[in-house]
Amino acid sequence: MNLQTKIPLAKQSNNLIDYNTNALLIGSCFVENMGSKLSYFKFQNLQNPFGILFQPKAIEVLISKAIHQKRYLETDVFFHNERWHCFEAHSKLSALTKEKLLFNLNKQLDLTASYLNHATHIVITLGTAWVYRFLETNQLVANCHKVPQKQFGKELLSVEDISESLQAIVNLVRSVNSKAAIIFTVSPVRHLKDGFIENTQSKSHLITALHQLLNSKGLIVNHNCFYFPSYEIMMDELRDYRFYAEDMVHPNQIAINYIWELFQSVWMSDETLKLMNQVDVVQKGLQHKPFNPDSDAHKKFLQKVEAQKMQLQTKFPNINFT
Structure with a gap:
């Protein structure tokens, strides 16, 4: 008896993610769910340099x-609730002084530019079509940075607006990086503050x-662009509230792990998966908390973990456990 409908997925034939790749992840909070997995398994990656978008x-x-190579200037920032903010960035970049905020913004801008030029994979996760x-x-x-709501107008981006924006994003990336695989996905997080019907409408516009x-046909720049169905997996394969966190909005850890495993099945080779298992062994060893740190058994355990770590780093210098 089959109690679950399955999204058909196929392994990518090329451009697979491995320990020589460099991934840039930009977008909604679901980026950080996937990015934390990449970081745990020690892949080279940069996640949301401007915070959640x-x-x-x-x-x-x-x-x-x-x-x-634009620069942020004093006219791009503002003071509110005892901190300096920028409407184009998440509050994690906000600072107590204008100078510090501008430094943060321009530093992350340079970092983003570097990754866009050299990334092998760019993952873009869209969260909503509603804008302020x-x-x-x-x-x-x-980001509104808790500025009073009356100072904003709320709009729903049309399908055409979004399509033009996405095409502009691809064109921009291709102007500096012709080889990177661009992987689009729609976040499975439900934006219910917009309303139930409004959330569905928003996701449908994005998709x-x-x-x-x-x-689209005849556009060379759209070559090497892909779609990974995170949203569809959550809606169709995991259509049960037991896969949501307590807020009934965000996927819980079980759902995140499930979607991550399917992402692996599409974008990672069997050889890479075996190597990830070795990294996982070292990670768990490093995180192990002993009952008796001074025991001979624990010292031997640490020596074994260190040997496994050094063996991995010798083969793959990009793997860094610090």
Whole structure:
């Protein structure tokens, strides 16, 4: 008896992720779920250098500024609730002084530019088609930073708006990096603050726009672009509230692990998976908390873990356990 519908997935024939690849992940909070897995298994990666970016226009702005080597200036930041903020970045970059914020922004911009030039894989996760516009400047923002809601207008990006933004993102990436695999996905996180119907409408706009991009013909720059169905896996394979966290909005750890395993099945070779198992053994050894740290048994255990670690790092210098 089959009690689950399965999303059909096929192993990629090339551009697989391994320990020589360099991944850049940008987008919604689901990026950090997948990014934490890549970090745990010691893949080279950069996750959300500007913090969580939920909507495609915010991602486009970041990539455009990084590629065109723009700099953030005093006119791009503002003071609110005793901290300096930028509407184009998450509050994790906010700072107590204007100078520190500008330093943070431009440092992350340079880091993003470097990764865009050299990444082998770029993962872009879209969270919502709903956007907020700061009425005073008519600017679409990535984060409202708890500025009073009355100062913003709320809009739903059309399929055409999203499709144009995604095409601009691909064009920008291809202008500096013609070889990177660009992997798009839609976050399975439910944005219920927008409303149940509104969340469904938002996700449908994102999915339709993405497939318009991926199915467009005659555009060479769209070559090597892919879709991974994170949202569909959550909705169809894991259609049960036991796979959600207590807020009934975010996938729980079981769901994250499940989607990660399917991502591995598509984007990683059997050889890489075997190597990941070796990394996992070392990671668990490093995280082990002994009852008696001074015992001979524990000292021997640490020596074994150290030997396993050195063996991995000798073969793959990119693997760093510090």
